[in-house]
Amino acid sequence: MSDQIKPDELLNKIDYGPKKKSEPGNWMNTSVQIRPGMYCYAAKAESVKTLSLPNARPWNPLEDDWKLPDNWQEIIFQGLKERLEKFRTFKVFMDICVRCGACADKCHFFLGTGDPKNMPVLRAELLRSVYRNDFSTAGKILSKIPGGKALAGARPMTMDVLKEWWYYFFQCTECRRCSVFCPYGIDTAEITIMAREIFNLLGLNIDWIATPVSNCFQTGNHLGIQPHAFKDMLDFFVEDIEDVTGVNCAPNFQKKGADILFITPSGDVFADPGTYTCQGYLILFQYLKEKYGLDVTWSTYASEGGNFGFFTSHETMKRLNAKMYAEAKRLGVKWILGGECGHMWRVIHQYMDTMNGPADFLEEPVNPITGTKFENARSTKMVHIVEFTADLIKHGKLELDKSRNSNRIMTFHDSCNPARGMGILDEPRYVIENVCDNFYEMPPNTIREQTFCCGSGAGLNAGENMELRMAGALPRANALKYVHEKFGVNTLGTICAIDRAALSTLCEYWVPDVEVYGIHELVGNALILPGEKNRTEDLRFEPLPGVEEEESDE
């Protein structure tokens, strides 16, 4: 790749936009065209107000006037200065990129949209060019020489630059695939994170982030579902599970002194197909209670594992994260078990400890059934349910009938954050292989650390930016289509709530014959509950494999 993109080519020769030779121009002077289908609606004023974040007002990205405060340039300058001083990584990442281009063709948004400004190096360069102009010594010296600004790759902060930042930093899902290929280890996601923090200083968030954050802050979950409705939904799942299994799997709510507090993204409780994964959790907890006396509680207050504060600012992320630990402390549980989620785990694994940790009022997580110490969670006290279930299977603690999933020809999508953010690569595969007969990997350059993003993470799973999402999903879909055609794969397993929603839409557009399943839905189907009836249906009320034929034979 490095032989493909030379720095001067990147900086000076990009003919941006659908091929129009008439105005080649320099990329730094091109004003951005915000295109419907590619951007998300602006944050509602009331959602911004809830968190007392600045400049709450109605505004529209398509209008010329973004209704910014008069001193918006000063706010950006101060915001950048503060962050360059506070976050060493940000400062280093601004300085050390040599523009080798190794990341250029690694981004799913670049591969899908074909827009050069979605090359991670160039997306970051949008911000670096202003950094060089305002902060770097070399940039300041060069700016005094005629033509020096172009030489330094520097440009002043203008309204056009801000709009371009906004457009492209909301075309990054912070998935970090590019950073895997960077010889310097630059984490481009952190550059996007900083850019989005700057936007929030001006009230420039998108609504698909701002309103969930506001809901979560006020009500406890992104969808703004109040405690009684949260309980109603779980009660309803309990009825469904009883219809399928004949066993009552009613959970505990806010039970003081329970062994473990369980927290999952609210998408599992309210959005298909995550709801079936949620039923899988309930079945597992009932099994463990019945067999081993494990006491798990849910909470209608800490009813959100996800954290869209992560896509807003580090302060907002900290505020939302704190409630999970406050609830664990209030209930007096030993440790926290977390559901199948993506960015939730990057927040827990990489940021929680320095934000709200150490959680020294909780115990170091030990699986009471197997005795396994989860040493990776020693400080955060929060264990991923896939690690927990894999450990139970490894020690022979679960009785499983994998034939119930034998109609599922599986592949597995590594979600960016658990895979690249915390190294959960083998546990989900181990669980799948123990609950399913048929498993085929997608090609190696599209899985594990090199996994392609769903294209809808980091708050971009809105409806209005569907073209962007489908373009970003293309590299993942391309690999999925391959295993669908080669091995007859009909099921895409994943351990992320956003993925369960986003990949379902991806499949509808790109590979219509594939369905999306959470791993614990498959566990729920396979697990043999004590006292269960002869099961004939899976959790989706579809006939179990073999049952359909038996019925038609009669």
Added chain:
Amino acid sequence: MHLKQILKKNRGPFIKKWFQATIDTYPEQTAKILGKDSNRFDNPVGAVTRETIEGVFSLITEDFSQETLEKALDPVIRIRAVQAFSASDAVSFVFTLKKIGENILDDSLIGEFDKIVDKIALAAFNKFMKCKEEIFLLKATESKRRIHRAFERAGLVAELSEDDLVSSKKS
């Protein structure tokens, strides 16, 4: 010689030129990467574009219908329908075939060849519209289908059923 036989004979140059003309509809830096003959999972748009062009070209050297043309064009149009192309730019790559034909074919065959290109263009436009309609439908029904179904099951809403909401897709 019959046109289809001549097309078969010149398959190599036709495909090479048509592929290049198609990826040249992207910005220059992007076209450079798409043109690389790299692993098809590292370069999905380049690979799918190449495979589709090969498929469509094979088809026009045999018997084809509007339906089979649309099917063959699907992978590449499906991609271009979500990219920053206007409707005309999205299907413009088909018309580049005319110029390629002029350079390769004998004058007496140009008229017949251009008629085939027109058929490909019409099929491409049909496919483009179908893909756009799919996108609009996804936009319209995605959140309703996900959230509404769960709420409906829990008896928290009593409005149109989920089937009613998506029935337009089935019809």
